[in-house]
Amino acid sequence: MTANPAANPAANPVDNPAIGTGPELLAPAGTRRNLDYALAYGADAVYAGIPRYSLRVRNNDFTGKNLITGIRAAHALGRRFYLAVNLVPHGAKLRTFVEDLRPILSPDDAADVPDALIMSDPGLIDLVCQHWPDMPIHLSVQANTTNAAAVRFWRRQGIARVILSRELSLAEIAEIRQQCPDIELEVFIHGALCIAYSGRCLLSGYFNHRDANQGSCTNACRWEYRLGTAAQADQGYVLEEAQRPGELLPVFEDENGTYILNAKDLRAVEHVAALVDIGIDCLKIEGRTKSHYYSARATQVYRQAINAACAGLPFEPRWLEQLEGLANRGYTAGFFQRHAPEQLQNYQDGVSRNVGAIFVGEVTDYDAAAGLAEIAVKNRFARGDRLELLTPAGNHAFACDQLTDSQGQPLEVAPGSGWSVRLGVPAMAQSAGVGQFGLLTRRL
Numbered sequence: 001m002t003a004n005p006a007a008n009p010a011a012n013p014v015d016n017p018a019i020g021t022g023p024e025l026l027a028p029a030g031t032r033r034n035l036d037y038a039l040a041y042g043a044d045a046v047y048a049g050i051p052r053y054s055l056r057v058r059n060n061d062f063t064g065k066n067l068i069t070g071i072r073a074a075h076a077l078g079r080r081f082y083l084a085v086n087l088v089p090h091g092a093k094l095r096t097f098v099e100d101l102r103p104i105l106s107p108d109d110a111a112d113v114p115d116a117l118i119m120s121d122p123g124l125i126d127l128v129c130q131h132w133p134d135m136p137i138h139l140s141v142q143a144n145t146t147n148a149a150a151v152r153f154w155r156r157q158g159i160a161r162v163i164l165s166r167e168l169s170l171a172e173i174a175e176i177r178q179q180c181p182d183i184e185l186e187v188f189i190h191g192a193l194c195i196a197y198s199g200r201c202l203l204s205g206y207f208n209h210r211d212a213n214q215g216s217c218t219n220a221c222r223w224e225y226r227l228g229t230a231a232q233a234d235q236g237y238v239l240e241e242a243q244r245p246g247e248l249l250p251v252f253e254d255e256n257g258t259y260i261l262n263a264k265d266l267r268a269v270e271h272v273a274a275l276v277d278i279g280i281d282c283l284k285i286e287g288r289t290k291s292h293y294y295s296a297r298a299t300q301v302y303r304q305a306i307n308a309a310c311a312g313l314p315f316e317p318r319w320l321e322q323l324e325g326l327a328n329r330g331y332t333a334g335f336f337q338r339h340a341p342e343q344l345q346n347y348q349d350g351v352s353r354n355v356g357a358i359f360v361g362e363v364t365d366y367d368a369a370a371g372l373a374e375i376a377v378k379n380r381f382a383r384g385d386r387l388e389l390l391t392p393a394g395n396h397a398f399a400c401d402q403l404t405d406s407q408g409q410p411l412e413v414a415p416g417s418g419w420s421v422r423l424g425v426p427a428m429a430q431s432a433g434v435g436q437f438g439l440l441t442r443r444l
Contacts, residue, residue: 120139361377
C-alpha cells in the first residue's frame with residue numbers, strides 16, 4: 001500500500017508524513033479532534049467505533065452526524081475510515097443491530113460509507129454479510145486468531161483482513177504470512193496491553209458491573225492490590241484492593257510488588273522493519289481513549305519508522321525517546337520476542353507516567369509577521385524551559401525565551417490549563433505549518 005498525499009510535505013523523506021510505501025499505518029480516532037491530528041501527522045487510515053457496538057464507550061463522540069463528518073474528513077484526504085463494531089453482544093444488542101447500522105451502511109450518499117467494519121462476533125458478521133454483502137470486514141483482535149488454519153477459515157467466510165492476536169511472536173507472524181499470502185494481515189505495534197487473552201477480561205465486570213467485553217472497562221487490572229497478612233491467609237495468600245478493605249481475594253502465588261495484573265504498554269517501533277520485511281499489510285496503534293497529542297506523536301513516530309524501513313534506512317533511537325514522552329505504564333515489545341515475565345509486567349505502579357517530555361500546549365493561532373504562536377496551555381511551562389514544537393511537517397526544539405500573556409504583557413510562567421499565552425517561535429519553525437495542528441511539549 002502507498003501512503004496518501006498530505007498538505008505539508010517535509011524535505012526529509014523519513015520525517016515526511018505523506019510519503020513511503022509499505023504497510024498501511026492505522027491510527028486511533030476516539031474523537032473528531034483525534035482523527036484530524038492522526039491524519040495530519042501521517043496516518044493512512046483511522047478507526048473509530050459507535051459506542052453501542054464497539055469496545056470503547058467512554059471518550060467516544062462518533063455518533064450520528066459526527067460519524068458522517070469523520071468519514072468525510074478521512075475521504076477528503078484520500079485516507080480510509082474503519083468502523084469498529086467489535087463487541088461481544090448479548091441478545092438485546094443483537095435485536096437492534098441491523099436497524100442501528102442501516103443509516104451508516106446504507107446512507108443517502110454512498111461516499112459516506114466506512115471503508116470496512118472491524119468485527120469479532122460471528123453472529124454480527126453473518127448479519128452484515130446478509131444485509132450488506134459487499135461491505136469489507138476486518139476480523140478484530142478480539143477473535144483471537146493465532147494460526148494459519150484460523151486465518152484460512154475466516155478467509156472462506158469472506159473476511160478481507162485478519163487482525164492477528166497480540167500474543168504472537170515475529171516468527172509465528174511470518175509463518176502465517178507465508179501460509180496465507182492471499183488475505184490482508186494486520187498487527188498491533190503500540191498501545192495498551194490487556195492482562196487477559198486479547199482483551200477478554202472479566203475483572204471490570206466482577207468489581208464494577210461494567211463489562212469490558214461490552215466496551216465499558218474500568219481497567220481494574222491497574223488498581224493497587226495488597227498481599228494479605230498471615231492472619232488473613234487461612235486459605236493461603238489473599239489480595240485486598242486498596243479501595244475495598246475487607247474484601248479478600250484468595251491467591252496461590254507469592255509475588256513481590258502490588259500491581260500484579262498491570263501489563264506494561266506495547267511499544268514495537270524497533271520491530272517495524274521486521275514487520276515490513278514479513279509483508280504485513282497494516283500496522284495499528286491502540287489508543288482511542290487517549291489524547292489528540294498521543295494520536296499525533298504516536299502516528300508521527302511510526303510514520304517515520306515505516307518510511308525509514310521502506311527506504312532501507314537504519315533505525316533511529318530518537319523514536320524511543322519521543323515515545324517515552326507519551327503517558328505510559330512502562331514499555332514492552334510484547335510477545336514479538338519471548339521475554340521473562342517481569343519484562344511484560346509493571347509491578348511498581350498503576351498510573352501512566354511521562355518520561356522525557358510532557359504535553360504542555362496546543363497552537364490555536366499563529367502570527368507569521370511577528371513570529372508568535374497563540375498557545376492554549378495544557379500543563380505548566382516557564383521562560384527558559386526547553387520546548388519542542390510538533391507540526392505535521394517536522395519538529396523543532398528551542399528554548400522558551402519570549403513568553404507573554406494574551407495582551408502582550410511579559411510572563412515568567414504559563415501556569416497551566418485554562419491559560420492562553422503567546423510564545424515566540426524560532427525562525428526555523430515558522431514555515432512548518434505552525435498554525436494548524438501544532439503541539440508543544442516540555443523537556444522534563
